[in-house]
Amino acid sequence: MISQENGSGTPMSAAASTNQGQRPQPVTLRQVAEAAGVSTATVSLVVNKKKSARIAEETRHRVLDAIRELGYRPNAMAQTLVSGSSRFIGLVADAIATTPFAGQIIHGAQDEAWKHGFALLIANTEGNRELETDAIAMMLEYKVRGILYSTWFHRATELPAPLRESDFVLVNCFSAEPGARAVVPDEIQGGRSATEILLKHGHRRIAFINATIPAPAKDGRLQGYKEALEAEGITFDDGLVLEAYPDQEGGYGAAQELLKLGATAVYCYNDRMAMGLYDGLREQGLSIPDDIAVVGFDNQEVIAAHLRPPLSTVSLPHYELGAAGVRMLLGLEEPQATAPTKIYCPTVERNSVRALAPA
Amino acid sequence: MISQENGSGTPMSAAASTNQGQRPQPVTLRQVAEAAGVSTATVSLVVNKKKSARIAEETRHRVLDAIRELGYRPNAMAQTLVSGSSRFIGLVADAIATTPFAGQIIHGAQDEAWKHGFALLIANTEGNRELETDAIAMMLEYKVRGILYSTWFHRATELPAPLRESDFVLVNCFSAEPGARAVVPDEIQGGRSATEILLKHGHRRIAFINATIPAPAKDGRLQGYKEALEAEGITFDDGLVLEAYPDQEGGYGAAQELLKLGATAVYCYNDRMAMGLYDGLREQGLSIPDDIAVVGFDNQEVIAAHLRPPLSTVSLPHYELGAAGVRMLLGLEEPQATAPTKIYCPTVERNSVRALAPA
DNA sequence: TTGAAAGCGCTAACAT
């Protein structure tokens, strides 16, 4: 006799501790009920801690013990089938898991969802319309509570048709569609904040290197810049606004032209441009922040926090966008009347700006 | 008579096109069956395109039409309840949505999962053990087909207990646990490849700036460096190996010491160090790649592709890790006998290395 | 305080 029987007759193979062998059939409510000598209704009642029905302490314990002993886990599928709606929230993203920092949208959404007992079902679609439709269909089939439709950069979007079959909220994008709730970053306030960092350090002649490609961010960040200037009584000067492709190369290339402007400070459309600008400026023999102050936008950690000197910038609130999207979906947060809800972009000050020495 | 009745009696409210109003009850299989004048079994048969049972073309069409008209969508929960296993794959990650490039693991997993008809259920746990347990429990309750347990950097890990209740694969991490399947990047090959980029450009005196913190990457990348050298008949010189904290500041700080070594090329533990090293080298008046060649590791896009000059490096195959994890989970790919399966790290050549001028 | 039973939407024998 080499092998040993176990009394219960449950197959207890050697592979039980690995994940390769046959997994045992999951324990059901009914089995718990039998083991505890009660009805399934009773077990259901104690599992769900229903306040209404009062269960005898003694019974409750018997059930709890049986649950523990058998290692029972509720079958969420059965629960959902009965209730009609799952504890899922779908997140369809065009490139969010691909793109460096926008993954924070997932993170924020998942934390907030979790807080309310929901799990995230995600689909990365690369903007592929067909994939999107399939993803949404699948979410619908799994009876998600609602769908977050998000984009990796702030922009207008067309709603995929099946989205309307579900409760949904747009995240980091918006649509003309009436009744479509949306959360987006407050680009204008962000632009204002970025400019104010410079302003409060005494800078008056501030250049802005904007992006060449059209986007809400392009308009909003410029608008904020103007507002901040105006609030300080500085007349907006068109000549101080440059445009370049919004990446490192664009920023690098803008250095020469920037120098001609006689500005003591620059505000860049984004951190990547600032990174390129650092190189360009350095090649011209200028030092940051002594010769010229620089602020960016986005707060792209890998870059901004580790440039020399570390870059002062404004955060894109991706985490908050995801979280707010979930709250709005669950009806925990009122959408703004007509326009998308704007999320605040906080300022992050590091060492790329120094007080301007009095002339 | 202004409004129009629709024959079916379905409520067709004005809010139907928005997502705020009451959503109509989803259409069921039974309703389709009634509309088409057939049994539910028949509808099920055509919906699932069962090859076995032959349905009359005419009937098939009636059913299909009814489906289209009513806008029927199968209830995946009911399907799962019957079949016992859902089309979900769970992905629990310690920080993957948070961290810049490892989001690619999600991406790869989701593409591969999708390809086989599975959806991804993700949970970001920040390494919080309790959260992990809850996340896994929830996945178990939703009857996931299996779980991918992943970490944002390659390391050893302890398995959370409930993981064993499911089929699982470790991604970017590994465990001593027997029978635990795992996929990890091939750090040694990566280190070899990085060094070979330099070697094939004629460099013989190659420094390596390793990380100070212990990790499989630290050992593997060094090991690969040694192997590559050895293959070229170059004796490994301990003095050529520096150590620094693996970020920009660490790389910057290593510049001085590096210069004393008289190397014509450096291989950095990662791209972030290389980024810092660029600054340090530049301050010492050296130019890359003319005075010294540099290669990194990780291929962190935002950095490597946009440094001046763009950095030659070796990719961490995050996308592939996710995809391979899924394939292994689904039994489409055989795990290597005992050790974790190693994924190839491809080389990405840009402009930070130039052929060494003959002395 | 607890149990019996119906039914959520679907699939899969088994009949016809």
Add this chain to the structure above:
DNA sequence: ATGTTAGCGCTTTCAA
């Protein structure tokens, strides 16, 4: 070729 029926695991009246 298609219909009948019995569950899948759970929640929820309604009775007892």
